[in-house]
Amino acid sequence: MGNQASTSNPQSSSRYQSSTLPDSFFTSNSQTKTETPPPYTRHSSAFYADTIDATKIVFRSSDGEYFSLDRKDCEAHTGALIPATRSPRSMVDLTETSTILRTLFEFVGPRKHPKLLNEKFDFLAEVARAAEKYKIFSAMNICAERMRSSGDRYPKLVLLYAAHHDYPHIFDECAPRVITSENLEYLTPLLPDNLHLPWLRYQARWSKALSEITSYSSIPGSAWSSNNCWRFCGQPIYQALGTGVHSLNDPSWVFSENVKRHTDSCSKCSLLCAGWKAHADKSIDDIGVFSEKCMDETPLVKVE
Ligand SMILES: [Zn+2]
Known part of the structure; x- marks a missing residue:
């Protein structure tokens, strides 16, 4: 059974639905909100790093800032931040700048983590790479979501x-x-090497789609009988397709905007272009999803 809110009025087109929860459901009992301090202490000198106690680990950024983190937090929240060969009380040199590490270390500890909203792409990419490198698990997830949004x-x-x-x-x-x-x-x-062959398969699928689109067979014999129809409709479309697979980035442009001045006044070409675009859309759909269509095919040459 679905909940009451989603089944009570299935005809409603409203995106808002009602809930049986009280309005006070999410309100916090606490009247005072305290700022959670970052899970690290910053130092500008190696002096503290040398005298640090064994419950802490000190990291040095590439631009010479020192960050002291709780060793237990590092062990619990990261998979590869502490080098396996590290000797007790030694400092760990990292190749990232202090700007990147400040954000990265916010994820190391039992606290609310940064949301990384509205960050510049280059910064986000550097944090994402470092999160993967040091296996900072909670940062990996949010970075993946933000990177996906930048796709x-x-x-x-x-x-x-x-x-x-x-x-x-x-x-x-x-x-x-x-x-x-x-x-x-x-x-x-x-x-990566394991994607070279699948990527070639994927390219081949796009090339095949392009050739199917270019050789669209439903063009009537009389289609380009008029000089204008060829010059202002047929020719520009073939020219666009002739630039290769990049032309399939925007089929609407190829078959509509590209020839709009002509098709606005020629119903025959307008109809033809609509059919051609539908054929193109289907050919592109048939390429399929990379991981489903290109990863698991039998190798081209089987080595015994
Ligand atoms: Zn025409």
């Missing part, structure tokens, strides 16, 4: 992040954007 603006970098840190759902989302907008010659060598 429409930075598809190539987000795809590479997903590829190297095992986020297949993010890779799947970025793959069509990357393949229709990036120079793949420079991208492929940056992918």
Whole structure:
């Protein structure tokens, strides 16, 4: 049984639903809110680092700031922040700047973690990379979500992040954007080895779709009989498709805006373009999702 709120009025188009919970459900009993201090202490000198007690670990950023963290927090909340070879009371040098570490260390400890909303992409990417490198578990999750949200603006970098840190759902989302907008010659060598062959399969699926779209067979023989129809409709579409798979980034432009001046006054071409675009949309749909269509195929050459 669904809850009462969602079944009481199924015809309603309102996005708001009622709940049986009292309005005071989420209100806090505490009248005073105290700011939680960060889970680290910052020092500008190595003096403190040398005299630190055994319950703490001191990290030094690449720009020479010292961060003292509780050893138990580091052990509980991170998987690779403490080097396996570290001798007791020695300082740990990290390659990240203090700006990155300040944010990263906010995740090390039993407290509310940063939401990383509205951060600049370069900063977010550096925090995400460091979170993966040191296996700071709670940071990894939120970074993955924020990186995913940046996939429409930075598809190539987000795809590479997903590829190297095992986020297949993010890779799947970025793959069509990357393949229709990036120079793949420079991208492929940056992918992990295990994705080279699947990526080639994916490229092949897009090339096949492009050739299906270009050889659309439902164009009537009389379609380009008028000089104007060819010059202002057929030719610009073939020219766009001739630029390759990148033309499939925006089929609406290829089959609509690109030829709008002509199709607005030519119903025959307007109809033809609508059918052609529907065919293109279906061909692109048929390419499928990268991780479903390209990862598990039998190898091209089976080595016994
Ligand atoms: Zn026409």
